[in-house]
Amino acid sequence: MNDVLAPGGRIGILGGGQLGRMLASAAARLGYSTHIYEPGACPAADVAADWTQASYEDLSALHGFAEGVDLITFEFENIPSSALDALVSACPVRPGRRALSTSQDRLVEKEFLSTLGLATAPYRNVESLADLNAAIDQIGTPAILKTRRFGYDGKGxxxxxxxxxxxxxxAQMAGAPAILEGFVNFSHEVSVIVARNASGQVSCFDPAENLHRDGILRTSTVPARLSNSQQQDAILLAGRIATALDYIGVMGVELFVTPGALVVNEIAPRVHNSGHWxxxxxxxxxxxxxxRAITGLPLGDGRRHADVVMENLIGDDMDRLPALLEEPAAAxxxxxxxxxxxxRKMGHVNRVTPLSPRS
Amino acid sequence: MNDVLAPGGRIGILGGGQLGRMLASAAARLGYSTHIYEPGACPAADVAADWTQASYEDLSALHGFAEGVDLITFEFENIPSSALDALVSACPVRPGRRALSTSQDRLVEKEFLSTLGLATAPYRNVESLADLNAAIDQIGTPAILKTRRFGYDGKGxxxxxxxxxxxxxxAQMAGAPAILEGFVNFSHEVSVIVARNASGQVSCFDPAENLHRDGILRTSTVPARLSNSQQQDAILLAGRIATALDYIGVMGVELFVTPGALVVNEIAPRVHNSGHWxxxxxxxxxxxxxxRAITGLPLGDGRRHADVVMENLIGDDMDRLPALLEEPAAAxxxxxxxxxxxxRKMGHVNRVTPLSPRS
Structure with missing residues (x-):
């Protein structure tokens, strides 16, 4: 599909969590209707025109879903290959499989980034205990052993x-393919939300500075602490990644800021929590x-008109709702x-203040 | 209901047009789900959890609807009394009947405003041709004969x-009760969007300056051309109207700006097109x-952080979509x-520019 999907069309979304929900609301603002595919509980269904509740193994449900929509996108990257096979035969899926297969596997992702000449944490493939011991010899400790697939929010x-x-x-990997990653000595973490459409048009939002606790994002702040040249580097490398993947859609690129370079932590082929600001x-x-990117519309201008601190509301952060509702600048x-x-991510709050000069 | 409806609750909305649709999206942002009641085509259903398609005469459908929601609101004021009777027996309806009965009838509305000491266009009740002739003698021409009920966008x-x-x-009134309104010699028209909750808390957005063509709103611009004292007058009188009606929710108050005073044109007991900015x-x-107002949450701070010109997209204005999608500051x-x-109102665009000093 190189054509434009005109407003009025129907977009299928794989996954019915908060990202699917906010995608559905944005699609509605542009006049599209949405259909969610989600096996479990589905916050997105409340703001979508339709919901198929079926598993990703249910090929007949997947086919029916694909035939009822003009275009399919997704809110998470761990979509089973067999489900994708079933969908792409009936309907365009955007972003495409290249981005998914790259980001679904930490080893493939790291190798892809290295090929582009981008810095990553040192890493080694680990298929056996012997591999792991050899990897520790080369990378040193501390290090992190990660499953190659299906990890998120510090899991695996x-x-x-x-x-x-x-x-x-x-033993904890339970036989799953894994990689060992060395630690990066970074001062802080930032991320860039980059968009690219089928015409090759690229647009980035300002980098955000991210703070994690217990492996979960807590806050994203714009502007991030970056020099002018670091900010430009961040944007250029995000654009390079998107272009190399022939990417269509929005992607999150997480970066470690080190004195020498920006080190790519990981890429997420979807809208990203650090872009909620x-x-x-x-x-x-x-x-x-x-x-806009997946429907072939021109990309919007990503210019920022305010400073924002996004804070995730996790678990019993919800107890603070009464106070949050009283804050004048809190959306x-x-x-x-x-x-x-x-x-569990229950919501987020964007605290908005007037645009500050770049720090 | 003086209690707070906590996020997670379900809000029923009478009417499934664009106002219902944007109310449903806003409710979702606060964690509520929505159920639309709409006999006809229903843009709001695409962003709501549920939709009852039934007429306002279908008392059994109305009952079922009311019993499935925690609270009912509406996007239009011409709700039949019999439908309201059926609903209020099962579920709180906000804003209440006082605001509806006042704004549903131009004569009652004008008398209410006069009682508050507010300026309105000169008016006379017209039940017969003799009444009309007498009214013309008193008010003069040009003047406008309007049905007391069920008028909108210049109809009736x-x-x-x-x-x-x-x-x-x-003869064109076809026996419908009517009023004759004299013309007001005004320089421009503004409106105030005022909110009031059950605790009596009141909050106004900055007045917008409105431009109509063929009886339909074309643009709303903030800031409006108003002196500081006119701006304060506008806000004070809107608050006075909301308080006098013991109003709960958002209301639009349209005002004519004249050299002597702000003249109230009409009030709309609902979210208002001139508040889309x-x-x-x-x-x-x-x-x-x-x-927030109808659920008993604290009202938000209405502060404006940007200048905005809202333009309605009416009928074949939609042909301009490709150009609008390319405009960087156009939402x-x-x-x-x-x-x-x-x-037909198909959409709107908000053009956003940095906050200017008050003119």
């Missing part, structure tokens, strides 16, 4: 402080930008999840 | 340039403000209506 990761811990750590800091936010975005659970 | 109105036209004009000019927009809001028709 074991920290190795000392090589005596190698065997226990390897754009909802209140830009005329066109990351969700609308993604919809609330709740996800409509029925149950509060520890570690 | 006849302009009388000369008393010789009285008989033809009266708040979506991109304020941290909390009129739709969220309405949801598009399309309503997802299936069919473009002359005079």
């Amino acid at each position: 990761q074991v920290r190795i402080a000392d090589r005596a811990e190698a065997e226990v750590a390897f 754009t909802q209140n800091g830009c005329t066109i936010d990351q969700f609308e930008q993604h919809i 609330l975005h709740l996800y409509g999840k029925a149950e509060v659970r520890a570690g | 109105q006849v302009r009388i340039a000369d008393r010789a036209e009285a008989e033809v004009a009266f 708040t979506q991109n000019g304020c941290t909390i927009d009129q739709f969220e403000q309405h949801i 598009l809001h399309l309503y997802g209506k299936a069919e473009v028709r002359a005079g």
Whole structure:
């Protein structure tokens, strides 16, 4: 599909969490209707025209879904290959498989980034305990052993402080293919939300500075602490990644800031938690930008018109709702999840202040 | 209901047009789900959890609807009394009947405003041709004969340039109760979007300056051309109206600016087209403000952080979509209506520029 999907068309979204929900709302603003595919609980269904509740193994449901929409996108990268096979035969899927297969596998991703000449954490493929011990010899400790696939929010990761811990750590992978990553000595972490459309047009939002706790993003702040040349580097490398993947849509690129270079931590082929600040800091936010990119509309201008601190509301952060509702500069975005659970992202708040000069 | 409806609750919305649609999206941002009641085509259904398609005469459908939601609001004021009777017995309806009965009838509305000491256009009740002729004697021409009920966007109105036209004009009312309104010699028209909640808290957005063509709003601009004291007068009188009606929710108050005073044109007990600029000019927009008011949450701060010109996209204005999508400062809001028709509101665009000093 190199054509434009005109407003009025229907967009299918794989995944019905908060990202799917905010994509659906943005699509509606542009006059599209949406259909969510989600096996489990589905906050997105409340703001979408339709919802197919079926598993990713249900090929007949997948076919029916694909035939009822003009275009398919997704809110998460761990979509089973068999499901994608079933979908792409019936309907364009954007972003495409290249971005998915690259980002679904930490080893493939690191090799792809290295090929582009970009800095990453030192890494080694680990298929056996012998591999792991050899990797520790080369990379040193501390290091992190990570499953190559299906990790998110710190899951599927074991920290190795000392090589005596190698065997226990390897056992925790339970036979899953893994990589060992060395630590990067970074001062802080930033991310760039980059958009690219089928015409090759690229647009980045200002980098955000991210703070994690317990492996989960807590806050994203714009402007980030970056020199002018670091900011430009960040944007250029994000654009290079998107172009090399022939990417269509919005992508998150996480970067470690080190004295020498920006080191790519990981890429996410989807709208990204660290881009939620754009909802209140830009005329066109990351969700609308993604919809514009996949439908072939011109990308929006990513200019920021305010400073923003985005704070995730996780688990019992929801108890603070009464106070948050009283804050004059706080824009609330709740996800409509029925149950509060520890570690669960329930919403976020964007605190908006007038644009400051670049620091 | 003086209690707060906590996020997670379900809000019923009478009417499924663009106002219902944008209310539903705002409710979702605060974690509420929505259920639309709409007999006809329903742009709002695409962003709501549920939709009852039934007429306002279907008491059983109304009952079912009311029993499935925690709270009911509406996007239009011409709700039949019998439908309201059926609803209020099962569920709180906000704003309440006082505001509806006042604004549904131009005569009652004008009398209410006069009682508050507010200036209105000169008016007379017209029940017969003799009444009309007497009214013309008192008010003069030109004047406008308007049905007391069910008028909107210039419908149900006849302009009388000369008393010789009285008989033809009266015949056009087809026996409907009417009023004759004299012309007001105004320089421009502004409106205030005022919110009030059950605790009596009141908050106004900055007045917008409105331009109509063919009886339909074309643009709303903030800041409006108003002196500081006029701006304060506008806000004070809007607050006075809301308080006198014991109003709960967001209300639009249209004002004519004359050298002597602000003359109230009409009030609309709902979110208002002239408040759409708040979506991109304020941290909390009129739709969220309405949801906050009716659910008992604290009102948001209505402060404006940008200048905005809102332009309605009417009928074949939609042909300009390609150019609008290329404008960097243009935030598009399309309503997802299936069919473009002359005079039909298809969407709007908010053009955002940095905050200017008050003019």
